[in-house]
Amino acid sequence: MTAVNAPGSLLENLAIELPSWAFGNSGTRFKVFGTPGTPRTVEEKIADAAVVNRLTGLAPSVALHIPWDMTDDFSALGRYAADHGVRLGTINSNTFQDDDYKFGSLTHIDKTVRQKAIDHHLRCIEVMNQTGSRDLKIWLADGTNYPGQGDIRGRQDRLAESLATIYQHIGDDQRLVLEYKFFEPAMYMTDVPDWGTSYTQVSALGERAMVCLDTGHHAPGTNIEFIVAQLLRLGKLGSFDFNSRFYADDDLIVGAADPFQLFRIMCEVIRGGGLDADSPVALMLDQCHNVEEKIPGQIRSVLNVQEMTARALLVDTDALAAAQEAGDVLGANGIVMDAFYTDVRPMLAQWRTERGLPADPMAAFAASGYRERMATERASGTQSSWNA
Numbered sequence: 001m002t003a004v005n006a007p008g009s010l011l012e013n014l015a016i017e018l019p020s021w022a023f024g025n026s027g028t029r030f031k032v033f034g035t036p037g038t039p040r041t042v043e044e045k046i047a048d049a050a051v052v053n054r055l056t057g058l059a060p061s062v063a064l065h066i067p068w069d070m071t072d073d074f075s076a077l078g079r080y081a082a083d084h085g086v087r088l089g090t091i092n093s094n095t096f097q098d099d100d101y102k103f104g105s106l107t108h109i110d111k112t113v114r115q116k117a118i119d120h121h122l123r124c125i126e127v128m129n130q131t132g133s134r135d136l137k138i139w140l141a142d143g144t145n146y147p148g149q150g151d152i153r154g155r156q157d158r159l160a161e162s163l164a165t166i167y168q169h170i171g172d173d174q175r176l177v178l179e180y181k182f183f184e185p186a187m188y189m190t191d192v193p194d195w196g197t198s199y200t201q202v203s204a205l206g207e208r209a210m211v212c213l214d215t216g217h218h219a220p221g222t223n224i225e226f227i228v229a230q231l232l233r234l235g236k237l238g239s240f241d242f243n244s245r246f247y248a249d250d251d252l253i254v255g256a257a258d259p260f261q262l263f264r265i266m267c268e269v270i271r272g273g274g275l276d277a278d279s280p281v282a283l284m285l286d287q288c289h290n291v292e293e294k295i296p297g298q299i300r301s302v303l304n305v306q307e308m309t310a311r312a313l314l315v316d317t318d319a320l321a322a323a324q325e326a327g328d329v330l331g332a333n334g335i336v337m338d339a340f341y342t343d344v345r346p347m348l349a350q351w352r353t354e355r356g357l358p359a360d361p362m363a364a365f366a367a368s369g370y371r372e373r374m375a376t377e378r379a380s381g382t383q384s385s386w387n388a
């Protein structure tokens with residue numbers, strides 16, 4: 001077995017995409033707190049994301065949100081990102097902040113509103129053509145609050161029709177990934193609430209349409225690693241949005257609420273080939289840092305994913321298979337728990353040092369003076385937030 005930290009280990013393949021919106025201000029329904037030095041432009045968000053990559057070697061790409069990150073020249077933005085050592089990744093569409101979408105977007109009963117939402121996605125594909133992005137990620141706020149408010153079946157049919165129109169414009173090297181979420185903002189019925197609905201809808205489209213699994217979008221107690229295993233088995237797991245939750249869609253730092261769950265998910269990712277060199281699975285973060293600092297928040301997040309991946313790679317799979325075959329329940333469980341309880345942090349510090357990275361990226365960021373420099377340089381202007 002290759003050592004977890006040896007060259008050639010699957011750990012080398014770990015790449016985590018950062019969301020541009022994690023670097024802007026965010027909050028709850030009650031308050032959005034600003035932080036000194038928060039980016040004011042998409043370029044500044046990319047510059048901050050590049051710092052995370054420079055210090056960890058784990059985050060080579062940045063996802064954009066349209067229209068939040070709209071700019072005149074996406075080719076130039078791509079060059080800007082490359083100059084900072086990162087590339088532009090997934091393009092996220094936004095059909096949830098326009099009055100026309102009050103009763104839905106791709107599912108809306110009014111054809112003109114549906115067409116407007118479809119056109120927005122076609123614009124996103126044009127952006128992808130300029131940025132060289134592979135994935136169009138669709139998350140819909142569509143749903144209803146009261147029984148009877150909408151025709152559940154009719155909305156599914158319209159969704160299928162709208163997605164088919166968008167999918168026709170997806171290029172040969174591009175993909176459409178459909179994210180599901182069980183509630184919010186709609187409270188009674190969400191049009192894409194679960195992996196089964198997303199799977200059903202993308203399966204009808206074709207090979208280049210896949211499911212996006214956001215770890216925060218499940219009911220409490222859901223066995224997420226089972227869904228991971230199933231989607232990988234079906235060849236339809238396109239991407240992850242990593243974050244963690246205590247109560248609802250909390251968008252907290254991945255691995256903060258339940259590192260054991262993240263470990264179990266990474267075990268299934270590895271088991272299903274999700275870390276192999278030719279894997280179609282994109283690992284992304286979808287988080288918001290409401291009260292903590294944003295850049296260290298993102299550094300901590302990618303390190304958490306790396307830590308749980310390293311622990312998952314420690315599972316002695318041969319011994320586990322033997323224990324399973326022998327019906328050795330506690331032996332099998334012990335093998336998994338041994339891996340989970342192993343402190344891999346010294347080994348990962350060494351992994352970083354060998355690659356010319358700081359052994360402690362959190363300390364390196366604190367000592368870099370970047371935070372203080374940005375607070376001065378970005379003192380004026382309007383800080384980015386959840387708006388266009």
Ligand code: PSV
Nearest residue numbers: 092139179181214241249286
């Ligand atoms: C809303 O729940 C959400 O967090 C979805 O998870 C999307 O991925 C994200 O916003 C960006 O649109």
Ligand code: MN
Nearest residue numbers: 179214241286
């Ligand atoms: Mn998400």
